[in-house]
Amino acid sequence: MDMLDIEKVISQMTLEEKIHFVVGVGVLGIEDNPKARVSGAAGETFEIPRLGIPRTVYADGPAGLRIDPERESDERKYHATAFPVETMLASTWNKNILKKVGEAMGEEVREYGVDVLLAPAINIHRNPLCGRNFEYYSEDPLLTGELAASFVEGVQSQGVGACLKHFVVNEQETNRMTVDTIVSERALREIYLKPFEIAIKKSKPWTVMSSYNKLNGYYTSQNSWLLTKVLRYEWQFDGFVMTDWFAGDDGAKQMAAGNDLIMPGKSHQVLKHRRNEIDDIRKAIENGELTEEVLNERIRNILRVLVKMPSFKGYNYSNNPDLEKNAKISYEAGCEGVVLLKNNEVLPISKDTTIALFGTGQIETIRGGTGSGETHPMYTINFLDGVVERGLNFDKELAQFYRAKIEELRNGEYRITRGQWNEEIKPKLPENLFIVSQLEDIAKRNDVAIIFITRISGEGYDRRAEKGDYYLTDDEYELIKNVSETFHKYGKKSLVVLNIGSPIEVESWKELTDGILLVWQPGQEAGRIFADVISGKVNPSGKLATTFPKDYKDVPSRSFPGEPKENPTSVTYDEGIYVGYRYYDTFRVEPSFEFGFGLSYTKFEYSNLNLYKDGSSIVVCFDVKNVGNVPGKEITQLYVRAPRVKIDKPYQELKGFFKTDTLAPGEMQKVKITVQISDLASFDGEKWVVEEGIYEFRVGASSRDIRLKGTLNL
Numbered sequence: 001m002d003m004l005d006i007e008k009v010i011s012q013m014t015l016e017e018k019i020h021f022v023v024g025v026g027v028l029g030i031e032d033n034p035k036a037r038v039s040g041a042a043g044e045t046f047e048i049p050r051l052g053i054p055r056t057v058y059a060d061g062p063a064g065l066r067i068d069p070e071r072e073s074d075e076r077k078y079h080a081t082a083f084p085v086e087t088m089l090a091s092t093w094n095k096n097i098l099k100k101v102g103e104a105m106g107e108e109v110r111e112y113g114v115d116v117l118l119a120p121a122i123n124i125h126r127n128p129l130c131g132r133n134f135e136y137y138s139e140d141p142l143l144t145g146e147l148a149a150s151f152v153e154g155v156q157s158q159g160v161g162a163c164l165k166h167f168v169v170n171e172q173e174t175n176r177m178t179v180d181t182i183v184s185e186r187a188l189r190e191i192y193l194k195p196f197e198i199a200i201k202k203s204k205p206w207t208v209m210s211s212y213n214k215l216n217g218y219y220t221s222q223n224s225w226l227l228t229k230v231l232r233y234e235w236q237f238d239g240f241v242m243t244d245w246f247a248g249d250d251g252a253k254q255m256a257a258g259n260d261l262i263m264p265g266k267s268h269q270v271l272k273h274r275r276n277e278i279d280d281i282r283k284a285i286e287n288g289e290l291t292e293e294v295l296n297e298r299i300r301n302i303l304r305v306l307v308k309m310p311s312f313k314g315y316n317y318s319n320n321p322d323l324e325k326n327a328k329i330s331y332e333a334g335c336e337g338v339v340l341l342k343n344n345e346v347l348p349i350s351k352d353t354t355i356a357l358f359g360t361g362q363i364e365t366i367r368g369g370t371g372s373g374e375t376h377p378m379y380t381i382n383f384l385d386g387v388v389e390r391g392l393n394f395d396k397e398l399a400q401f402y403r404a405k406i407e408e409l410r411n412g413e414y415r416i417t418r419g420q421w422n423e424e425i426k427p428k429l430p431e432n433l434f435i436v437s438q439l440e441d442i443a444k445r446n447d448v449a450i451i452f453i454t455r456i457s458g459e460g461y462d463r464r465a466e467k468g469d470y471y472l473t474d475d476e477y478e479l480i481k482n483v484s485e486t487f488h489k490y491g492k493k494s495l496v497v498l499n500i501g502s503p504i505e506v507e508s509w510k511e512l513t514d515g516i517l518l519v520w521q522p523g524q525e526a527g528r529i530f531a532d533v534i535s536g537k538v539n540p541s542g543k544l545a546t547t548f549p550k551d552y553k554d555v556p557s558r559s560f561p562g563e564p565k566e567n568p569t570s571v572t573y574d575e576g577i578y579v580g581y582r583y584y585d586t587f588r589v590e591p592s593f594e595f596g597f598g599l600s601y602t603k604f605e606y607s608n609l610n611l612y613k614d615g616s617s618i619v620v621c622f623d624v625k626n627v628g629n630v631p632g633k634e635i636t637q638l639y640v641r642a643p644r645v646k647i648d649k650p651y652q653e654l655k656g657f658f659k660t661d662t663l664a665p666g667e668m669q670k671v672k673i674t675v676q677i678s679d680l681a682s683f684d685g686e687k688w689v690v691e692e693g694i695y696e697f698r699v700g701a702s703s704r705d706i707r708l709k710g711t712l713n714l
């Protein structure tokens, strides 16, 4: 069956069928709910076989398809590729890569029998401590929206759906299911809604997921201003909206507000204090609070998408996606997302350099975060394995020491246990501090020291501005200091590798070392990416999509995770639009590493700015030339400084970006970035306004490294 007369089907549905159809089937396999069609998927929808409506399947997430690799009484494994986390994908600033990753994930989604991928997640990096920042792209709405659009295009080109989540202002995990986010309409429109608006208009995602939190007093899933006025009418969204899992507190209000599907459904089976959404809706219809016509509209929205789904088309999935091909895409994306933050002639290492690897992270490499954004790949190549596989020279005795040490710790005091959801709980390992003579021996027999610092976080909790999380532990700091000093004493260098999902403090130790390489949480190919970047096989070309502030006290979001402090019921975004670099630039707060920053093994020169108005757009042209000695790619950025007439504005805002091709030494590329004049508007509280006056167009290699400038009077 490949056609469905939607109106006819609706007219043939009984009221009971309608009510069941807008509520998912519940957590799969508990109580009277059906068993999962695809084990480990997050949810499924109600089937009505007599009308040709099949069950449809939804699964996470942003770093790769999350399904169970193992199934009951089944020998084979169902692994999916672990891609770099979104923060790293964003650091590529490369729409083609995002599209490719989307295509690869989309293929796995389709071939494993899933209909909709619950990704991309496009909340904003409002505060570096949000536990799920690794699942979000950036502090900037334009970069987020553009990359999300490419990703969605990629996923949906495979005949399955994507889902923009979490709509909206879900920038923390603490009390996420109840917290009331208080935010001005201006900040909402310019910063938090913007990425959704861009991605919806550009890529037509099949679905949007409303968030857990409230927005100015109302749960987002029960907020008709958000779901109906803004999303449906203003933006003309024509897919359907599903709730986040167990979100909100009234199924009937969700229906009335424009939330089409309630997931996973039957919340009362898991959250014992919750009502049954099916009862909510039935009662509301009985007592006239909700009309059947509203239900019909929800069903219409869902069915319009459902008819495109593989399950509806009866697609015969193979359970055999091309994991080998997708591993290469994961590797390629990772290589482009590595950010070289500091390089005092330590990288790339040469063929005969001998490296000494310090830190438990060389073996316990973090491929991604925890929670619904987790992945279950066939393997993860840790940093040490990568070095071995790529044949680099390394200190084998030291590596053996770490292997044994980690085994001892994990078999003893630092044993790995399982949590409530059967997830691994891995206590953070202490770092070994070597005695002086040991370090001296190691420094004598090696050329470079590499020290790994790792962090992990995930769904359900935020990070802390404490040692061991935002700050280094004492032993991590000592390790960097002692190793670097000893190597320096022998005229040798040190490099710190950051295997993290969101910024940590670097200011207090960045001078101790010669280089800092940010490899984020790079997915299953971690070690290969790392080894190829340090050896120079890959020239790093990532740049920061989020600021590294000097200290947590510099972060503008003072209300985080809200008030009262102990158990927040609300969080107030009183920094308004001054998020990330918009704040640091405007209020002259110097960060450790600014938005848009990243080094390369080569250098680029910018020239020939040509700026002109063309109808309703502005065209910005310039040349970029590789003036160094090795091939490389450059991420060019266009910032606009708008006149402050009636509306107060940030110092500058990103309005466009372009990543060059690989340029050989001496090679030049012409870049053309087009900006719609309407995209220069600010929201004055009621409407979008482009104020008259002089606009400065600033082309740079980062937000603080502006190479070319020109002005236009608009």
Ligand code: BGC
Pocket (backbone or CB within 6 Å): 042, 060, 061, 118, 165, 244, 245, 372, 459
């Ligand atoms: C998360 C969503 C996820 C859903 C289904 C929720 O807890 O917030 O991002 O898609 O679970 O797993």
